[in-house]
Amino acid sequence: MKDIPVHLLKERASSGLEINRFFKGDKPKADEPLGAHRDDHYIFFVIEGGWGSLMVDFNEIVIQESCLYYVLPGQVHHRIQNEGAYGWFIAVDTMLIPPDYRNVFENQLLLQQPYTLNDVQKRQCESLLNLLFERYREDEQAVFNLSVVHSLLQSFLGIAAGCFSQTGKPGMLMSRPVQLAQDFKKLLVEHVRTIKSPSAYAAKLNVSETYLNEALKKATGLSVSYWIQQEVILEAKRLLYYSQLNVKEIAHALGYEDHAYFSRLFKKAEGVTPLAFKADYRK
The missing domain is CATH 2.60.120.280 (Regulatory protein AraC)
Incomplete structure (x- = not known):
């Protein structure tokens, strides 16, 4: 399929x-x-x-x-x-x-x-x-x-x-998967530099990893791991574009001691190395 x-x-x-x-x-x-x-x-x-x-x-x-x-x-x-x-x-x-x-x-x-x-x-x-x-x-x-x-x-x-921002309706009830997805995404933005484990996010939300994954798939169609990787790469791209940090410093800032591993992860996701991405966006 x-x-x-x-x-x-x-x-x-x-x-x-x-x-x-x-x-x-x-x-x-x-x-x-x-x-x-x-x-x-x-x-x-x-x-x-x-x-x-x-x-x-x-x-x-x-x-x-x-x-x-x-x-x-x-x-x-x-x-x-x-x-x-x-x-x-x-x-x-x-x-x-x-x-x-x-x-x-x-x-x-x-x-x-x-x-x-x-x-x-x-x-x-x-x-x-x-x-x-x-x-x-x-x-x-x-x-x-x-x-x-x-x-x-x-x-x-x-x-x-x-x-x-003017269109919210206070008091409107959300389904449990949607509420959990929103809570997860807020935690992810806050902790993406230090927490990469789906089970750690599930623990913070007081649910099982399996339930969190099911809720994310139901609300967004995609898994917990997918959203963690997306947020990691997003933060890396921001640092490459907006900061003066080099690739090794960015890897460490995102919680990766091995900057070569971080570079491979980035290239697999984006199709280019961190240095190439930085050069393209800053040209």
């Missing part, structure tokens, strides 16, 4: 970002996935007009004019049906999303419905995305261009996080 395919952003974009406009009636490209799949990154949609739909984890999501919507890493979804919709598609490496924003997006797991932008918010998003798209298409080698692109992206992500 074939597993659900996971599509990797690094295979399409070297800057941690892909942004495109789509129009009414656009047909899928020859290499574009049509069936159910997961992504290892966030996807945001901003609908400027018309309406479309997509299936996300067995739920049909209808997105209309002025809507903002996102798909989390690991969620199973199909290509957007946009016969009558036009707008923006933005794929973002999790590394580029600040932890505070991630908390907002991931805590919407049950309430993850499109957000309707008001006129001011829509105008701001459209202006920002047009400028981001212009800079994104410019020569990557231009001085500071990648920094400008990432700064504009941060502004868009801040607007999106601000919108969705």
